[in-house]
Amino acid sequence: MGKVLSHMTMSLDGYIAQPDDGIGELFEWYEAGEVNVENPNETVRFAVDEASATMLRDLTEGVGALISGRRLFDIADGWGDKHPGGSPVVVVTHRRPENAAERWPTTTFVDGVEAAVAKAKEIAGDKDVTIASANVTQQALALGLLDEVCVSLVPVLFGEGKPYFGALEGGHQLLEDPEVVQGRRALHLRYPVRR
Template sequence: MSKVVLDVSVSLDGFTTGPDVREDEPMGDGGERLHEWMGGGGIDEVVRRQVDEAVGATVIGRRTFDLGLRPWGGTPWAGVPSFVVTHRTRQDLLGDNGGTFAFDGLEAAVRRAGDAAGGKDVLVLGAGVARQLLAAGLLDEVWLHLVPVLLGGGTPLFGGERAELVPVGEPGTGDALVTHLRYRVARP
């Protein structure tokens, strides 16, 4: 059965983007620093490969889709179906890399992504949709890549939501001094 997993890089001060997110700077000012670890070797490379191998479908927030479509050149993972959470539905969109974007409400997007994932995980992209999923009890795990940088502003990860998280596995620190953490969302 598919798990709904938020896989996200976050600064030490809790931001998933830098300040001033905009079309020409979708990660905000300084936000690309959060993803530099993905080009590293050692543990960082192993973690990146595990994430890539786990993804069967994605659930994406509308703002993340709007800002990410151009830099991704299609779906975030080539050929992987992606479900955009939105109130403004539209016809499916075929990405340049063979993946399809479908547009739906929160619960329908998660259900459809789970069906499409083929037993693999549904990865969540976007802090806003992650908060919605957590509040709705639809988020199963959180995989954090804690980057040793203070951005001073940007998009906060969970901004006001409350949950109990249970560690899964051992933390690992990669070559870029990024700490990789995994948690299961505890159910009441």
């Protein structure tokens, strides 16, 4: 049985996007090296350093389904139904987009985080499920559904923007010591959630 993990690229001061949803320098690490990491989306190219390539391959090849929030899905226009991670996408939304079945035939739309995790696990089988949404990550953590928090920490300070984590239900959440991979333009951290 796979794990449920989250992964976001984050500024040193905790932001995953600017106030206007722009990414600024956050994804600079995806173009900071010479190692090409293949992905199914022809509009996206990953050229990273060797350490980041190993981490990125582990995150993408070991994943059987990805969970997104509706906001990110809309911003990315559903990645043209080909998420760069290479796995089917489950979107948490209270309103299904018009013509969803025609525009995004490999994408599943569900109402609620618990339903999204259950559906993603079903799709993923023995592989991992990755959550690519700050809001969904926080809800999954509060529900006890998250096994690991992954952060690609980049050397930029935004000063303001959309945080990866805000106020947590139930107070502090302890994580185990991280697995650390030093990449070029990113420090990759994987923290198991303490139960």
